[in-house]
Amino acid sequence: MHTIRWRHALAVMSIATGLALIAESCSEENVPERLAPQATQQAAQQAAGGSAGDMHSGSSYAADVTYTLGTNISGGKLVFIGVGSSIDGLVNPTLKAPVDALVQITLVNQDGAEHDLFFEAYNAKTDHVLVNGSSSTTSFRASKAGESVYFCTLPGHRAVGMEGTLLVGGATLPSAPAAPSIVRDPTDMPGPLAVRAPQSLRVDLEAVELEGRLADGASYTYWTFGGAVPGPFLRVRVGDTVELHLKNRATSKMIHSIDLHAVTGPGGGATLTQVPPGGEKAFTFKVINPGVYVYHCATPSVAHHISNGMYGLILVEPEAGLPKVDREFYVMQGEVYTQQPYGTKGKLEFSVEKLLNERPEYFVFNGAALGLATERPLRAKVGETVRIYFGVGGPNFTSSFHVIGEIFDRVYAEASLTSPPLTNVQTTTVAPGGATMVEFKLEAPGRYILVDHALSRLERGLAGYLIVEGDPSPSVYVETPVK
């Protein structure tokens, strides 16, 4: 019952977000009587039964406190092991919550034996988890200050170690984390290469794991190339020979590697670059084919490494270079699979179950929800020609890339730079591990919105702005007064 109500409220909330985005985009065009963002927010709050995050209202749409416990065997005993957040790796961790917080606990089976999880003081119990990887969630309002117990109710399990303490009161709600931005600026890229003969060059990349801002009030532990998403935009010329060095920062917890789709050779580099924390590996490749290519980490689970942010683009310019444009932008689409539902505040954790089921909570341009909208929009001027290098890191979803209010004058379909471009295209599909190059001229000022036209994803953070400055162009776009 709770679950259904939250989901409904969440849906209303996120639809309101989408409407607000589109309404804002109208505002620059002076559209009268537009939908007021405040009104839609109010509607969403009413649907949620109060202000979001107010734990005394009894109707928050998301939990105030979330924990995940795994089942395991430690020192011959059966135990619960903390997964993620402040309890990561702790045996039978003490779970803390403020009084009256809405607490959500997920139990994940990690040892293959049958278990459950019971909070005695609240009579709250998960379903049985039967096989390795299965999970179940229970939630309750922590109304009673003080200590109580949690344990597994299967016969004998509590006695051999599966119990711990819930401490209510004395804890404060986690405040919105002040995590740094991991959004790569869409103009952070090298300019066109001079026409030149092939040469040898060296590229240095570093794998960096860091906590970054995923959305307003929410952070996530990203794995990146160079501390931002996507990784650095690499730009080489066909015929070049590249010596690529990959370092893995000493503070990393994971091995990382790189597979560049521009490389000819087994694994695209991945067989030569499995780098442990603190290490460095290098390999050399000949750049044979022009195009715009995705690169990504290729360390198992590859889908996990990609979804955590390890992808980027490498442009291989044809011999004669590319046609001149006024501005170039670098945009990539990805998915983030968090345990907590879209919109939850606090430090969000990865869900392998959602990844394997291809059920992301967030869709992102350049790593974060609305990262290219509110945070780092694309900017240009009327009369200019722009080019967007657009890639999909994914790992799973094909993008129907579209710019609301524009038509692509040229699409280099599937990022082929040696085929003639398509002309006058509204929406182009880009596969995971694929890319495109689009060009268009800007004829009217205002705010254009980059989207995947599978527009449900806009409700999950996938939108970017292209803000075009310049004088009004009434011959192109103008309101007609109605008498």
Ligand SMILES: [Cu+2]
């Ligand atoms: Cu990796």
